[in-house]
Amino acid sequence: MIKVAPSILSADYLNLERDINKIEKDAEYLHIDVMDGDFVPSISYGPGWVKQIRKVSDLILDVHMMVRNPERYVDEFADNGADLIGVHVEATPHIHRALQMIKNKGIKAEVVINPGTPVESIKPVLYMVDQVLVMTVNPGFGGQKFLPETVKKIKQLNDLKKSEGYSFDIEIDGGVNNETVKTAYNAGATVAVAGSYVFNDENPSSKVQAIKDATK
Ligand SMILES: O=C(CO)[C@@H](O)[C@H](O)COP(=O)(O)O
Numbered sequence: 001m002i003k004v005a006p007s008i009l010s011a012d013y014l015n016l017e018r019d020i021n022k023i024e025k026d027a028e029y030l031h032i033d034v035m036d037g038d039f040v041p042s043i044s045y046g047p048g049w050v051k052q053i054r055k056v057s058d059l060i061l062d063v064h065m066m067v068r069n070p071e072r073y074v075d076e077f078a079d080n081g082a083d084l085i086g087v088h089v090e091a092t093p094h095i096h097r098a099l100q101m102i103k104n105k106g107i108k109a110e111v112v113i114n115p116g117t118p119v120e121s122i123k124p125v126l127y128m129v130d131q132v133l134v135m136t137v138n139p140g141f142g143g144q145k146f147l148p149e150t151v152k153k154i155k156q157l158n159d160l161k162k163s164e165g166y167s168f169d170i171e172i173d174g175g176v177n178n179e180t181v182k183t184a185y186n187a188g189a190t191v192a193v194a195g196s197y198v199f200n201d202e203n204p205s206s207k208v209q210a211i212k213d214a215t216k
């Protein structure tokens with residue numbers, strides 16, 4: 001069964017604690033999209049949000065940094081309570097250093113690839129990551145449609161796990177619901193981020209369960 005990471009991008013900002021409480025018992029992760037208005041068009045949460053969220057949730061805080069040169073902010077997000085930080089290979093010429101910085105903080109390190117980025121571009125750092133995030137939409141916005149052509153990259157990563165003996169999780173992010181999750185899970189995805197599908201419903205925990213049920 002897949003693990004689920006509800007994305008607070010689609011939660012109610014003014015009632016965030018209430019919305020987190022609604023999924024706290026059913027989900028494993030809480031996904032926090034950090035956007036800088038440069039690497040992606042939108043602007044969202046800074047480290048202060050992570051600090052406040054840490055106080056009200058025991059879920060694994062999964063910080064997805066859509067930020068150019070993310071190594072500028074890694075330490076601050078880690079110090080504020082992130083359990084896992086993801087950095088895009090497209091966002092820095094120093095992906096190895098950025099991942100090293102995350103590991104040095106004693107938390108989990110994730111490398112992220114956009115839909116247009118091949119798996120080959122992250123092969124040199126796969127030995128050092130705890131998780132790979134395969135974007136299943138172009139980053140920047142919630143509520144987009146799942147891109148099925150990204151599934152072959154999940155399969156490619158899963159094959160690499162087997163042939164090289166890696167144990168990283170494979171996370172998917174964008175357009176995930178109880179239907180789209182199926183092919184990704186069968187290809188090897190182990191963690192599913194879902195924003196609008198979960199939080200646009202009156203009963204978000206039922207949507208978390210629906211994603212899990214689809215992968216039983
Ligand atoms: O990183 C992103 C978007 O850039 C995501 O984490 C979204 O928050 C997912 O939203 P849905 O596609 O599930 O609505």
Ligand SMILES: [Co+2]
Binds near residue numbers: 007031032033064193
């Ligand atoms: Co995300």
